[in-house]
Amino acid sequence: MEFENYTIEEFACDESFINYILKENEQHTRFWTDWINRHPHKLNEINAARELVTLFSLRLPVDEYTFEKEKVLQAINQRKAIRKLTFKRSVLWNRVLKVAAILTGGLVIGVAVRYTVLTEKPVQLSIQVPGEIIKENPPGQKSTTFLSDGSKVILNSASSIRYNKTFSTDRREIHLVGEAFFEVERDETRPFIVTSGNVSTTALGTSFNIKAFPDDPDIEVSLTEGKVKVSDPLEEIILAPGQQATYSIDTRQTTTSSFDTKKVLSWKDKTLYFESNTFNEVKNVLERWYGVEIIVNDVTARRNEKHYYGEYKNQSLETVLKAMSFSKHFSYSIKDSVVTIDFKSKIK
Numbered sequence: 001m002e003f004e005n006y007t008i009e010e011f012a013c014d015e016s017f018i019n020y021i022l023k024e025n026e027q028h029t030r031f032w033t034d035w036i037n038r039h040p041h042k043l044n045e046i047n048a049a050r051e052l053v054t055l056f057s058l059r060l061p062v063d064e065y066t067f068e069k070e071k072v073l074q075a076i077n078q079r080k081a082i083r084k085l086t087f088k089r090s091v092l093w094n095r096v097l098k099v100a101a102i103l104t105g106g107l108v109i110g111v112a113v114r115y116t117v118l119t120e121k122p123v124q125l126s127i128q129v130p131g132e133i134i135k136e137n138p139p140g141q142k143s144t145t146f147l148s149d150g151s152k153v154i155l156n157s158a159s160s161i162r163y164n165k166t167f168s169t170d171r172r173e174i175h176l177v178g179e180a181f182f183e184v185e186r187d188e189t190r191p192f193i194v195t196s197g198n199v200s201t202t203a204l205g206t207s208f209n210i211k212a213f214p215d216d217p218d219i220e221v222s223l224t225e226g227k228v229k230v231s232d233p234l235e236e237i238i239l240a241p242g243q244q245a246t247y248s249i250d251t252r253q254t255t256t257s258s259f260d261t262k263k264v265l266s267w268k269d270k271t272l273y274f275e276s277n278t279f280n281e282v283k284n285v286l287e288r289w290y291g292v293e294i295i296v297n298d299v300t301a302r303r304n305e306k307h308y309y310g311e312y313k314n315q316s317l318e319t320v321l322k323a324m325s326f327s328k329h330f331s332y333s334i335k336d337s338v339v340t341i342d343f344k345s346k347i348k
Contacts, residue, residue, distance in 0.1 A: 011049035136160035140291025150185040158288040
């Protein structure tokens with residue numbers, strides 16, 4: 001079965017996947033656990049499908065279950081406006097709508113709704129399935145989470161973490177999509193392991209940042225305190241404070257270097273910091289930071305040159321764009337959650 005091209009609704013309707021989520025078949029559980037670990041880029045679809053299966057598994061009368069499920073799937077298939085649908089069980093199906101919003105093209109990550117369809121502002125969702133917790137931030141929102149062992153996780157926008165409700169006796173495992181800063185409580189008997197794509201970071205008690213957004217070409221692990229082991233499919237590297245490991249998705253190789261603390265960690269202090277960034281890099285950061293879509297009408301190749309600098313602490317999107325537009329010669333407009341940029345001339 002080719003699951004690589006599965007959509008969210010196809011995952012949610014697959015019998016073996018349903019058995020995995022509901023823990024009703026040990027063989028299916030082993031298969032999907034292994035498949036998900038080997039396909040981290042599908043985590044957003046998996047998490048959304050997980051939410052659908054969990055909600056649909058609630059014990060409704062058969063006729064009502066079928067009726068409501070068909071309404072959601074109809075909205076998914078026809079891409080109808082979610083707000084026009086009505087359901088008998090408003091609390092239950094308000095959450096279903098959040099998942100359906102993903103399937104109808106809303107700018108969201110996982111099952112967190114970013115804008116307008118169901119809520120006035122971004123919300124962080126904490127989803128609990130048997131034995132597991134998933135925390136997801138939509139674009140435009142950051143959060144801080146304390147784990148059961150006392151460790152602290154600062155989660156960036158458009159990012160998610162997944163972990164067991166109770167850590168095992170020999171290890172503490174977290175799965176990350178996006179970016180997070182970890183302050184790990186020391187426990188020599190239980191290493192703290194963060195998996196992000198093909199990269200695994202192991203620590204006992206330390207502080208480090210991992211940046212692993214799905215649309216980035218690299219995964220970066222930056223150590224500020226203590227010591228960590230960074231593993232990819234080919235090698236293991238031990239980092240000392242001030243060192244950064246960069247794993248290339250394309251070459252599947254990891255390199256080490258020093259890093260600029262301000263550039264790497266300013267995000268957790270609510271500061272946008274650009275130093276020799278390309279326009280496309282800036283665009284990706286702004287979209288995640290403010291929860292918007294940026295449309296650029298001029299596709300000049302010079303936008304890939306690294307010449308964007310700036311530091312913006314607690315500034316609005318309007319303020320940031322206004323400052324950049326003067327030096328980079330572009331005009332912009334903001335309508336709802338869409339920003340349109342027009343370059344007036346080639347960037348000098």
